[in-house]
Amino acid sequence: MKTSIVPIFIPHLGCPHLCTFCNQKKISGTLKAPDRIDIISLVDEYISADISKVYEIAFFGGSFTALEMEMQKYYLETAAMLKKEKKIVKIRYSTRPDAISEQVLELSKMYSVDIIELGLQSMDNKVLELAERGHTAEDTINAGKLIKKYDFSLGLQIMPGLMGDNEETILRTFNIAASLEPDFVRIYPTIVIKGTKLEDYYNNKEYIPIDLQKMVELTAKGWELFEKKGIKVIRMGLQHSENLTSEKDLIAGPYHPAFGELVFSEVFKNKIISIIENRKIKEGNELVLKINPGELSKARGHKNYNINIIKRTYNIDLKFIPDMSIKKGQIETEV
Numbered sequence: 001m002k003t004s005i006v007p008i009f010i011p012h013l014g015c016p017h018l019c020t021f022c023n024q025k026k027i028s029g030t031l032k033a034p035d036r037i038d039i040i041s042l043v044d045e046y047i048s049a050d051i052s053k054v055y056e057i058a059f060f061g062g063s064f065t066a067l068e069m070e071m072q073k074y075y076l077e078t079a080a081m082l083k084k085e086k087k088i089v090k091i092r093y094s095t096r097p098d099a100i101s102e103q104v105l106e107l108s109k110m111y112s113v114d115i116i117e118l119g120l121q122s123m124d125n126k127v128l129e130l131a132e133r134g135h136t137a138e139d140t141i142n143a144g145k146l147i148k149k150y151d152f153s154l155g156l157q158i159m160p161g162l163m164g165d166n167e168e169t170i171l172r173t174f175n176i177a178a179s180l181e182p183d184f185v186r187i188y189p190t191i192v193i194k195g196t197k198l199e200d201y202y203n204n205k206e207y208i209p210i211d212l213q214k215m216v217e218l219t220a221k222g223w224e225l226f227e228k229k230g231i232k233v234i235r236m237g238l239q240h241s242e243n244l245t246s247e248k249d250l251i252a253g254p255y256h257p258a259f260g261e262l263v264f265s266e267v268f269k270n271k272i273i274s275i276i277e278n279r280k281i282k283e284g285n286e287l288v289l290k291i292n293p294g295e296l297s298k299a300r301g302h303k304n305y306n307i308n309i310i311k312r313t314y315n316i317d318l319k320f321i322p323d324m325s326i327k328k329g330q331i332e333t334e335v
């Protein structure tokens with residue numbers, strides 16, 4: 001059965017900080033925190049819109065475990081009741097690494113929370129300091145270990161490209177994140193959003209975002225690393241939203257509505273290059289590759305980017321043969 005998430009937005013209530021890239025304080029001023037009735041009605045709405053799916057409740061938008069204990073209890077009680085009634089199958093929330101403690105995890109266990117996502121953003125302390133995160137990489141390591149000790153599923157959210165970040169710090173962040181053995185990862189490249197401190201830094205030329213192509217290449221390296229270790233990357237790039245695409249809120253940065261697709265194309269390009277180099281395929285030849293039919297456009301690349309770059313760099317023509325027997329993400333050479 002397909003699983004769908006019922007998002008419950010808790011507007012900035014729990015967050016004691018104002019990270020340079022975040023505009024939630026601004027947004028939250030205009031939003032009301034949901035109460036029990038709102039949550040139950042929203043879940044019912046989702047269920048009646050599609051009864052063929054199962055649902056999970058996700059608290060996001062602030063730092064859930066930084067809420068007052070009474071408030072956490074109130075929301076978790078509501079979610080646990082919906083779970084008991086079998087209206088939802090899982091409970092998840094996102095929070096900050098420094099808001100994880102034995103006490104909050106005990107409470108989450110009591111109310112049958114399943115998944116905890118940590119916004120680690122970077123594992124470089126200088127980058128965290130410049131982003132005014134208010135926590136360190138060590139806080140993330142401790143929180144990750146504790147969440148696993150309590151046997152919750154662990155998700156990690158990474159934001160490559162913050163102020164002070166570079167290729168080395170980004171790849172190190174991916175590596176340390178993988179060493180925490182999360183169940184899944186989300187990668188959200190940093191973009192400059194209107195009304196943030198990062199916007200001021202950008203306008204004063206103190207912050208230059210990483211360009212789209214470079215960010216695609218770095219994220220592809222992250223994807224390859226996580227994939228090798230059996231860690232799922234469940235999201236790459238911010239969700240397509242009206243404000244971002246209409247450039248109302250997006251000031252600058254490597255945003256693309258199909259960012260994840262661009263990364264997968266890059267991963268295919270890297271696979272093709274390693275075939276060419278390992279097999280020492282000579283220039284002027286044609287390389288025939290069998291791939292899953294659903295992945296033809298990814299393998300070709302956006303506007304045939306992969307085909308063109310391989311031709312330019314190696315003088316090799318690529319030919320793709322769709323083949324249902326090839327697993328997604330795999331490539332086989334035609335012999």
Ligand code: SF4
Pocket residue numbers: 012015016017018019022023024061062063096119
């Ligand atoms: S901790 Fe999260 S919600 Fe709070 S300011 Fe930072 S990014 Fe925004």
